[in-house]
Amino acid sequence: MTPRETPPETTAVTLRACAKTFPDGTRALRPIDLEVTGGETVVFLGPSGCGKTTLLRLIAGLERPDPGGRVLFNGEDVTARxxxxxxxxxxxxxxxxxxxxxxxxxxxxxxxxxxxxxxxIDARVTEMMDMMHIGDLAARRVDQLSGGQRQRVALARAIAVRPRVLLLDEPLTALDALLRERLRVEIDGLLRRLGITAIYVTHDQAEAMALGDRIVVMSHGAIAQIGPPREIYHRPVNAFVADFIGTINRVPCAGSDGDPELVFRPEDADIVAPHEADFSGTVTAAFFLGDRTRLILAGPGETPVVLDTRERTAFDHGQSVAVRVRPDVRMDLAAMAEAGTAP
Amino acid sequence: MRKPVTFTLQLAFTLLVCAFLLVPVILSMLAGVTANFFQGLGSGLTLRWIGEVWGLYADTIFLSLLIAGSCLIVTLVIGVPAAYVLARQGGRLARIIEETIVLPIAVPGLAIALALIVTYGGIREFRISWAFILVGHVLYTLPFMVRSVLAVLSSIRFRELEEGAASLGASFWQRLWTVVLPNARPGILAGSLMVVTLSVGEFNLTWMLHTPMTKTLPVGLADSYASMRLEVASAYTLVFFIMIMPLLAAMQMLGRERRVRQPQNTSTRP
Structure with missing residues (x-):
């Protein structure tokens, strides 16, 4: 109803050596250090069991870190709270x-x-319901709501108290694809408007890329890489990150600069004349997607090569294709790993 | 062609079983309002016997209600927190405790009564007070309360609800009163009805634990069957039915309400 008054003072979240071992001995998190600046949206991304939810629960205060770990809000130690x-x-x-x-x-x-x-309370609740477009549901019981409506109520409930930090634990996982997309856009708009520090946990890389100012990719209870979505996508520090975010090809063949292996994204290679090619392969499947065609090639390596091309011609099963990887966008995983995971 | 025949046979059999079960009950209740049972209904209907039951046994009715009410309070105070803690802890220890609480159902009531008498019988004031019977009833009915509340708690995923409330700033007691207990209400209600019904009707234990001054309704019934004329005993049965039927009906209705509501819940979930 009323536009937001002065944006609230934002809260930075700092984790110092936060590890978590559960009573049964499972090591959920290795010691983790992390800085989330005030107003930033950070996404914890990783496969299930990587520790992302545990890390969120540490920040929330639903779990305590192992002794030695500390959680700070704007420099103030909240570990014991x-x-x-x-x-x-x-x-x-x-x-x-x-x-x-x-x-x-x-x-x-x-x-x-x-x-x-x-x-x-009345004024604020009405404001929240208008903001989330659920004003006409006010008198409904929770079990009379659809999945998307429940999601909106949950969001409205969480932000009604004007929290210092908004924590979202896979909030869209229970919804179908179409609704997920729509709510993703809504949540993005909401977070920008509120300017609140937000931490978002997901295993969906598209969600992470769309929402995160920065993405924290996690694997086996540790941080694999921290960075803005572009950096994570184009300069992954290791094969795990590269594989988890988008598709990656690794072709064992000497490129023009003498690397033993060509590493590239499906969209970073072109179909060329045979004498210009880095390698060639046979088409085993071709999917016409409208704006591009996705080819699966039986290439020089053991694993198939995935290639996105904008060529308008049709591709036949068994056809031989010569491929050249654009030299400027090749990935060098070894060098990236050496450069370390410095955020 | 064969189906109608099968159906008729099944219906006949069902009616026969119902009659077998119901006719004695109805006859017994009729006997309680018949002027002279041996002359049959022709002797006319009367409330005289019920009046006589009231005169002779009113105190047993009140004692039964007092014990059932007290038993309900005690099982609520002990059982609901116990169920909450068990549901929260989980794990092997919780399961062992749950099974231990259930033991009194498996052990014959007489054995429990004997154990109580052997242990506390020497404390005379306790032995002759109705509290002695109350202890037996609590032992016997507590598992029903705990189980009923536990079942509901695990079905509503109360840990998540509690975490949700905590994230909004609610303290433990606020969460308990505003979120956990209201959502556990169907289980608490079902457990309460069960406890009251069982306590009012309990005989085995009570028969061993009672003294001439602390007779409950079922003990009084046994007494009247043994020593009163048939019409009085029957009228007494009638009184017992009138007390217990609304409780049983409420229990059935509660059970049905839960069964109806559950599928509705899952169907609206995306």
Whole structure:
């Protein structure tokens, strides 16, 4: 309803040597250091079991780091504070909406708990519902809502209390693809508008690229790489990151500069005349996608090569294709690994 | 062609079984309002016997209600927090404790009563008070409360709800009163009805634990069957039915409501 007053002071989140070992001995996180600047959206990306959710729960205060680990909000040590004293907003994968309350009561819950005056609660809840386009659902019970509506209620509930940090744990995973795309755009707009520090956990690389100012790629309880989406995509530090974000080809053949291996993205190679080619392969499958054709080639290596081409001609099964990788966009994983994972 | 025949046979059999079960009950209740059972219904209907039951056994009815009410309070105070802690802890220890609580159902009531008498029988004031019976009833009904609440807690994924409430700033007690207990209500309600029904009808344990001054309704029933004329005993049965039927009906309705609501919940989930 009312436009935001002065943007709230943003909160930086700092993790110092945060490791997590569960009581049964499982090592979920190796000691992790991380700086999230105020107002930034950081995405934790990785396969399931990589520790991304545990790291988020450490920041939330739902888990304590192993002794020695510290969590700081704007330099203030909050490690010992439970979640209810950290003033964070959290959106859970299952939404965790309260089935015994209406939509309005769900959104008002955090304000009621804080003993905010009734008139102000009403105003703020209405503002949140308008912002999330769920004003007409106010009196509904949670079990009468669709998945997308629940998601919106969960978001409204989390931001109604004006948290210092917004934490989102795979918030779109339970939705179908189309809805996911739409809500992704909405969440992106929301985060920009609020200017709030946000940490978003997902295993979906498209979501991570779309939403993150920076992406933290995680693997086996450690950070594999931190950087803006472009950097992660174009300059992955190792094969794991390269593989996890987008598709990558590794062709064992000496390029013009004498590397033992050509590493490149499907869109970074062209079909050329045989004498200009780095290598050639036979077409085993061709998928016409409209704007491009995706070819699967049986190449010189053991693994098939994936190639995206804008050529308008049709490709036949078994056809031989000569390929040249654009020299300026080749990846050199060995050199990247040496350069280290410095964020 | 064969189906109608099968159906008719099944229906006949079902009705026969129902009659077998219901006719004695109905006859017994009728006997309680018949002027003279041996002359049959022709002797006329009367409320005299019920009046006599009231005169002779009103105290047993009140004691039964008092014990059932107290039993409910105790099982609520012990059982609900116990179920919460068990659901929260999980793991082997929690399962062992849960099984231990259930033991009194498997052990014959008489054996429990004997154990109580052997252990506490020497404390005279306790032995002759109705609290002695209450202890037996609590032992016997507690597992029903714990199990019922546990089942609901695990079905509503209360840990996530609690984390959600905590993330919004709610303290432990706020979470408990505003989120956990309201959402566990169906289980608490079902458990409560079960406890009251079982306590009102309990005989085995109570028969061993009672003294002439602490007779509950079922013990009084046994007494009246043994020593009163048939019409009085029957009228007493009628009173018992009138007390227990609404409880049973409420229990059934609650169970149905839960069964109806659950599929609805899953179908609206995307």
């Amino acid at each position: 439970p979640i209810e004293k950290r003033n964070v907003g959290m959106v859970f994968q299952s939404y965790a909406l309260f089935p015994n309350m209406t939509v309005r009561d769900n959104i008002a819950y955090g304000l009621k708990v804080r003993r905010v005056a009734r008139a102000e």
